[in-house]
Amino acid sequence: MDASAPSRPPLRQAFSEALATLLGARFSTAAAVCAHHGHDESHFPDALPDAVAWPHATDEVATIVRLCAEHAVPVIAFGAGSSLEGHILALRGGLSVDFSEMNKVLAVHAEDMDAVVQPGVTRKQLNAELHGTGLFFPIDPGADASLGGMAATRASGTNAVRYGTMRDNVLALEAVLADGRVIRTGSRARKSSAGYDLTRLLVGSEGTLALITELTLRLHPLPEAVSSAVCAFPDVDSAVRTVIQTIQLGVPVARIELLDSLTVQAINRYSKTSLREAPMLFFEFHGSPAGVEEQAQTVQELARDHGGQDFEWATRSEERSRLWQARHDTYFACLALRPGCRGVTTDVCVPISRLADCIAGARADIAASGLTAPIVGHVGDGNFHTLILVDPHDAEELARAETLNRRIVERALEMDGTCTGEHGIGFGKMDFLVAEHGGEAVAAMRSVKRALDPAGLLNPGKIVSER
Numbered sequence: 247m248d249a250s251a252p253s254r255p256p257l258r259q260a261f262s263e264a265l266a267t268l269l270g271a272r273f274s275t276a277a278a279v280c281a282h283h284g285h286d287e288s289h290f291p292d293a294l295p296d297a298v299a300w301p302h303a304t305d306e307v308a309t310i311v312r313l314c315a316e317h318a319v320p321v322i323a324f325g326a327g328s329s330l331e332g333h334i335l336a337l338r339g340g341l342s343v344d345f346s347e348m349n350k351v352l353a354v355h356a357e358d359m360d361a362v363v364q365p366g367v368t369r370k371q372l373n374a375e376l377h378g379t380g381l382f383f384p385i386d387p388g389a390d391a392s393l394g395g396m397a398a399t400r401a402s403g404t405n406a407v408r409y410g411t412m413r414d415n416v417l418a419l420e421a422v423l424a425d426g427r428v429i430r431t432g433s434r435a436r437k438s439s440a441g442y443d444l445t446r447l448l449v450g451s452e453g454t455l456a457l458i459t460e461l462t463l464r465l466h467p468l469p470e471a472v473s474s475a476v477c478a479f480p481d482v483d484s485a486v487r488t489v490i491q492t493i494q495l496g497v498p499v500a501r502i503e504l505l506d507s508l509t510v511q512a513i514n515r516y517s518k519t520s521l522r523e524a525p526m527l528f529f530e531f532h533g534s535p536a537g538v539e540e541q542a543q544t545v546q547e548l549a550r551d552h553g554g555q556d557f558e559w560a561t562r563s564e565e566r567s568r569l570w571q572a573r574h575d576t577y578f579a580c581l582a583l584r585p586g587c588r589g590v591t592t593d594v595c596v597p598i599s600r601l602a603d604c605i606a607g608a609r610a611d612i613a614a615s616g617l618t619a620p621i622v623g624h625v626g627d628g629n630f631h632t633l634i635l636v637d638p639h640d641a642e643e644l645a646r647a648e649t650l651n652r653r654i655v656e657r658a659l660e661m662d663g664t665c666t667g668e669h670g671i672g673f674g675k676m677d678f679l680v681a682e683h684g685g686e687a688v689a690a691m692r693s694v695k696r697a698l699d700p701a702g703l704l705n706p707g708k709i710v711s712e713r
Contacts, residue, residue, distance in 0.1 A: 265297070268306065273298070273300075287329060290673075295340055296319075297341050299342070303348070307459050309426070320703050324344045329672065345392060361376070365460070385402065388403060398448075404530075404573065406627050407499060416464070419431045431445040447694070469533055471538045473559065477549050478525070479552065494598070503624060505526045507523050512576065512620060580622075587638070594667065600662070611654060620632070655681075676708075691710050692710045
């Protein structure tokens with residue numbers, strides 16, 4: 247946390263009374279409620295808000311934010327609480343705005359392949375609503391995250407190699423600025439040259455520039471055929487080189503996920519699967535039956551050239567769901583390797599040609615550190631994670647984990663990569679942002695922050711420092 251953060255004054259009675267009048271039971275200062283909203287999935291210590299509000303509409307959010315501005319109360323947007331970088335931690339107290347009750351799918355325009363949703367709608371909820379339309383929303387970060395939170399952190403996940411990230415799939419936004427003004431950005435048109443791209447500015451801003459209250463999302467046709475498979479390899483390098491050649495050949499795979507042998511061991515225990523405990527790639531192919539067959543044949547040949555064993559297919563939808571659920575369970579499966587631990591997650595992404603070298607370097611760093619750190623990644627777009635398992639009460643071990651994390655990031659930056667492919671900056675990666683973009687670029691970001699939030703009340707202490 248920011249050691250220079252000012253002390254937290256108590257909420258003014260007038261502020262609390264105004265919110266209680268506006269929201270009734272949808273405003274709370276209860277200790278248990280605040281504790282729930284001051285905790286995420288990261289390894290950072292909890293940081294509790296002073297109160298929590300559950301708005302139902304944009305005009306309520308605008309009123310809430312105006313009251314916060316009037317009383318100098320920090321505002322932290324809260325989605326599903328699945329952040330890995332401390333985004334929802336109330337570093338300076340204040341009000342947590344929980345969007346879980348703004349969870350309506352407002353419109354589905356099947357002919358135009360888009361949908362309008364409130365921020366509390368989750369990806370699974372949206373896809374259930376789309377049942378029967380022949381469309382789906384493909385961004386899949388694993389957790390059933392809220393779409394507002396996914397936009398705020400510019401999430402991606404397993405399907406990004408084919409369908410892109412939230413940046414590519416948000417067409418327009420409605421948002422409340424720090425003074426309570428409501429703005430709309432973008433439109434349902436598929437392209438525009440009208441002014442500054444405020445939609446892309448807010449996607450990935452982590453609640454530091456505005457609170458998102460409505461999203462217009464791009465939808466995609468359900469593929470005619472879907473096929474999933476796993477393939478074991480003699481070592482991680484062979485698996486990664488198969489991925490590199492697959493992407494360089496332009497094979498339009500939907501998902502390519504890497505799991506090292508320790509991760510496979512963890513999910514076998516946690517998800518009761520019986521996968522071969524060796525470095526492994528998970529594949530999924532989308533398209534016409536003939537197209538899927540051609541993709542699979544090409545990738546199998548590439549895998550075989552690198553020592554990959556025969557594909558094990560998941561042909562039925564139930565088998566595919568179980569396979570991908572096991573992949574999505576890797577975070578908790580790996581935590582279970584060491585009960586009571588927390589995970590320090592890395593999230594680097596590099597150009598695909600440098601992926602093998604970056605992962606090899608990370609594995610050497612892990613071995614030298616003496617720490618346990620399984621590797622898993624969305625390697626089709628050059629993004630991989632190490633989950634460094636640490637005792638949160640062991641300061642020396644935490645320091646070693648942070649050193650390992652820093653070395654992995656530094657190598658990625660040396661390879662023209664990024665410190666975060668999908669998790670965002672939060673407050674844990676603020677130093678890395680300067681290393682990646684340089685002081686002048688971060689100063690420009692700070693200028694944008696000050697222009698839109700001059701009092702620094704929107705999710706303070708995240709992305710850029712105030713100095």
